[in-house]
Amino acid sequence: MVDISAPRAVVRAPNLRLWVPLCWLTLVGIAAVFAPWIAPHDPLAQDLMLGRLPPAWIAGSEPGYWLGTDDLGRDVLSRLIYGARIALIVAATAALLAGLVGSGLGLLAGFFGGWWDKCISRLVEIWMAFPPVLFAVLLVAVLGTGLGSVIAAIALIDWTRFVRVVRAETLVQARMDYIDSAVIGGASKLSVLRHEVLPNVLPAIIALLSLEMGIAVIVEAILSFVNLSLSSDAPTWGGMIAEGRASIYFAWWVLTFPLLTLFLTVLSFSQLGEGLKRHFDPVQT
Amino acid sequence: MSAPVLEISNLSVRLPNDLKVLNTVDLRVEPGEVRALVGESGAGKSMLGKAVLGILPAGLRQTGRITVLGQALDQLPASVRRREVARHVSLIPQDPLTALNPVRPIAAQMTDAMVRIHGWPRRKALARAADLLEQVHIRDVARVLKSYPHELSGGMRQRVLIAAAFATEPKLIVADEPTTALDATVQREILRIIRGLQQETGTTVLFVTHDMGVVAQISQRVTVLFGGRVVEHIDTEALFAGAGQGHAYSRALIRATPDWTRSDAPFAPVPPEVIADLMQEQTR
Amino acid sequence: MLLRSIISRLIAVAITLFGVAVVVFTLIRVAPGNPIAMMLPPGATAADIARLEALYGFDKSLPEQFVIWLKAVAQGDFGTSIIMRQPVAELVLERLPATLELALMALLLAVALGGLGAVVGARFRGRSPELGVDLGVGVGLSVPDFLWGLLLILLFGVLWPVLQISGRVDPRLAVDLSTNFYIIEGLLRGQWRLVQDVLAHMLMPALALSLPLAAMIAQVLKQSLKAELHLDYTQLARVRGLSETRVIVSEALRNAALPTLTLIGVQFTFLIGGTVIVERLFAYEGLGNMAIEAVINRDLPLIQGIVLLFALLFIVINLAVDLTYGLLNPRLRHG
Numbered sequence A: 001m002v003d004i005s006a007p008r009a010v011v012r013a014p015n016l017r018l019w020v021p022l023c024w025l026t027l028v029g030i031a032a033v034f035a036p037w038i039a040p041h042d043p044l045a046q047d048l049m050l051g052r053l054p055p056a057w058i059a060g061s062e063p064g065y066w067l068g069t070d071d072l073g074r075d076v077l078s079r080l081i082y083g084a085r086i087a088l089i090v091a092a093t094a095a096l097l098a099g100l101v102g103s104g105l106g107l108l109a110g111f112f113g114g115w116w117d118k119c120i121s122r123l124v125e126i127w128m129a130f131p132p133v134l135f136a137v138l139l140v141a142v143l144g145t146g147l148g149s150v151i152a153a154i155a156l157i158d159w160t161r162f163v164r165v166v167r168a169e170t171l172v173q174a175r176m177d178y179i180d181s182a183v184i185g186g187a188s189k190l191s192v193l194r195h196e197v198l199p200n201v202l203p204a205i206i207a208l209l210s211l212e213m214g215i216a217v218i219v220e221a222i223l224s225f226v227n228l229s230l231s232s233d234a235p236t237w238g239g240m241i242a243e244g245r246a247s248i249y250f251a252w253w254v255l256t257f258p259l260l261t262l263f264l265t266v267l268s269f270s271q272l273g274e275g276l277k278r279h280f281d282p283v284q285t
Numbered sequence B: 001m002s003a004p005v006l007e008i009s010n011l012s013v014r015l016p017n018d019l020k021v022l023n024t025v026d027l028r029v030e031p032g033e034v035r036a037l038v039g040e041s042g043a044g045k046s047m048l049g050k051a052v053l054g055i056l057p058a059g060l061r062q063t064g065r066i067t068v069l070g071q072a073l074d075q076l077p078a079s080v081r082r083r084e085v086a087r088h089v090s091l092i093p094q095d096p097l098t099a100l101n102p103v104r105p106i107a108a109q110m111t112d113a114m115v116r117i118h119g120w121p122r123r124k125a126l127a128r129a130a131d132l133l134e135q136v137h138i139r140d141v142a143r144v145l146k147s148y149p150h151e152l153s154g155g156m157r158q159r160v161l162i163a164a165a166f167a168t169e170p171k172l173i174v175a176d177e178p179t180t181a182l183d184a185t186v187q188r189e190i191l192r193i194i195r196g197l198q199q200e201t202g203t204t205v206l207f208v209t210h211d212m213g214v215v216a217q218i219s220q221r222v223t224v225l226f227g228g229r230v231v232e233h234i235d236t237e238a239l240f241a242g243a244g245q246g247h248a249y250s251r252a253l254i255r256a257t258p259d260w261t262r263s264d265a266p267f268a269p270v271p272p273e274v275i276a277d278l279m280q281e282q283t284r
Numbered sequence C: 001m002l003l004r005s006i007i008s009r010l011i012a013v014a015i016t017l018f019g020v021a022v023v024v025f026t027l028i029r030v031a032p033g034n035p036i037a038m039m040l041p042p043g044a045t046a047a048d049i050a051r052l053e054a055l056y057g058f059d060k061s062l063p064e065q066f067v068i069w070l071k072a073v074a075q076g077d078f079g080t081s082i083i084m085r086q087p088v089a090e091l092v093l094e095r096l097p098a099t100l101e102l103a104l105m106a107l108l109l110a111v112a113l114g115g116l117g118a119v120v121g122a123r124f125r126g127r128s129p130e131l132g133v134d135l136g137v138g139v140g141l142s143v144p145d146f147l148w149g150l151l152l153i154l155l156f157g158v159l160w161p162v163l164q165i166s167g168r169v170d171p172r173l174a175v176d177l178s179t180n181f182y183i184i185e186g187l188l189r190g191q192w193r194l195v196q197d198v199l200a201h202m203l204m205p206a207l208a209l210s211l212p213l214a215a216m217i218a219q220v221l222k223q224s225l226k227a228e229l230h231l232d233y234t235q236l237a238r239v240r241g242l243s244e245t246r247v248i249v250s251e252a253l254r255n256a257a258l259p260t261l262t263l264i265g266v267q268f269t270f271l272i273g274g275t276v277i278v279e280r281l282f283a284y285e286g287l288g289n290m291a292i293e294a295v296i297n298r299d300l301p302l303i304q305g306i307v308l309l310f311a312l313l314f315i316v317i318n319l320a321v322d323l324t325y326g327l328l329n330p331r332l333r334h335g
């Protein structure tokens, strides 16, 4: 039975899928860049007299503390804004690093095949045998805490994602006729790789970068949550969530706002990735 | 004359864009009759069969009346209609490759409907299934009953499907091009089987085909469809008598069917002017 | 034919296992800092240091150290936990049942929820319920278990507190069982109160783990269901009087299930990986929680044991899944 009524509601979805996430991420980006000017308070300033203030629209709040304060009297909104900095720095750097390493290896494996492919694929298989979160925690335990090790840990875990996708894409591209004609035309293998294959694989890499940034934001939050990311009073979303989880029965807002922020950000990155994937390759889906 | 088994009046089926796949179709099939439904690809033959069976694709709107054994189907609530159709009407599908459930043995697929529709005990249903399989010329019945669809050839599966269609003792069988997917020798055999069972049981058959050769072999009357409309209803013998009876389009359809048994047979596509005339006639 | 492919799979598994061992060894030994110091709690005595050095052969070359270590690991000797002063193997096996029960419960929930979503979506294809399912799938796929867990805590722990948000069992409840499979053994022995309490603790973490997989199952299963519903045998089932829902459930579902089974097999390992953080989130006393505890305490032998066990679990599950399909596939293939 063929359904002819199906496509009705989906018509404008792809555009929304790109624009709504993009708007939210721009907002987060602005917060991150201009944090010192936007944030109403110092994210680290404690004032025990002002502990656990509820958000502005609830009785018992103090003016100026829009989203309330945490146990130590730090302003939740300001910490969220500064948290966006850490989240985006980690997300962008880790995703780029993972993307560089993974895409490079994926191109090599897919384009040259043979031993390259065998070794790289085996390496990926070994890597995939580790549960990602446990692996991240282990890596940070070995590398030590701090921004650099968090970024390194995330990149070290997630490069495999790029290898798998880019390798598969490259295999498809390498079978296309234009590769043959370029080789017949006297181009060296490396220049074919750079000028013919890479541009065709790039859209997939870009879509994956967006997905990967979402994952990196989550992993950073998880590492902060278990207190393995930055120093414990640094304003990270994951750290705020951990504090919120501890005082959940006394001050629900300390957990709720960072959770919502994280939720929207992760959802946006992944929807943006999906949207980009469809945008570049409308036929596939 | 006794009451018709199937009576369709003023039936139209519209696509969501309001185009009519079937347009004010009238049709009356008497008990025991084999009625051929012919027309070129896209004429709406299968749609007509589906409308009778109540399985039109979602999103299509149907107006007009379909009466089976005196019951107006479109007046019934969906669940009652489903039960009534299951009790009185069967389908022999076109593609034997996909018409059997790959994960269920033949016996289960044949007996299920008998048990559900007539409430027969499983044992009786199984005996009837075996009996019918013999009648469709299947030799090792016991093995076929135990096997899964992928273990049978296309011709074997179509025999199973024919047996299953007759198993529930329907009053009307819709056969939607049941031989198109098979090769020529198997086709003739299958036609003979359907014809034999039909005569034995007196079941009424609505036989959808685009093959005029098949029409001549199996039917007493023909309904010709073009662009969702009925061109004419005519006795098969009269149409094939070659005495100039029947619509010019119907005669052109006969000439457009190649007859591989005769090397001198006239074979010509339907001439454009015939179609032009017909379209003009229909828009009047 | 089949035997050959099994053997080549086993060889691949052996290579992967060896690779895993190399990675773990490298991470723990070649990492910056003095490995002995890292392996000791603050305030260790000189005797402790000497004992460890002798145990791991730190005076020898790295490859030799690796061989010594690998031999010990192969014999099931993962060393002694620094904090708990017990053999790592014992500690790990004690916690494993809790994690397995959690993962299985999550798998069950994922199959139930995903299956339901797929059937509803296919039943009402092209209409608003299908759009609803698609929307749920979209969100379910992009939000990881960690966030689902937090949302559930807010919803059912605080806003409408009906479920337990931490632990595996009420500490006031006397647990009198011989294994740590609380649910399985509790059911077998008819200890309903215990089972009920364990379930109340387990439901939220299991749900959090299950949602992404449920979304994936719903998506893939719905798609293959819809493909089946185009085929003539479902048409025939309708003509024979089955309602649309029954056509889906009793005719199409079994045919549509194979791609979904493949997916579940692969994704189950990811689900197990997710237990690490979800257990932490719900203070559930399983392996994952223990792993994070170990990292925080820098209890490297314990971490190493847990990581190796998880990796082994992953590899074994993947192998089992592969072999099962090898057996399932030819029988279920469409003719």
Ligand SMILES: Nc1ncnc2c1ncn2[C@@H]1O[C@H](COP(=O)(O)OP(=O)(O)OP(=O)(O)O)[C@@H](O)[C@H]1O
Pocket (backbone or CB within 6 Å): A001, A002, A003, A004, B015, B021, B039, B040, B041, B042, B043, B044, B045, B046, B047, B048, B057, B210
């Ligand atoms: N699900 C559908 N949605 C929209 N249009 C359809 C659908 N199915 C069929 N049609 C259209 O309806 C018309 C009639 O189709 P139908 O299947 O009844 O033709 P037919 O006479 O059986 O032809 P054939 O010999 O090819 O089977 C065709 O023009 C076809 O394009």
Ligand SMILES: [Mg+2]
Pocket (backbone or CB within 6 Å): B045, B046, B047
């Ligand atoms: Mg047709």
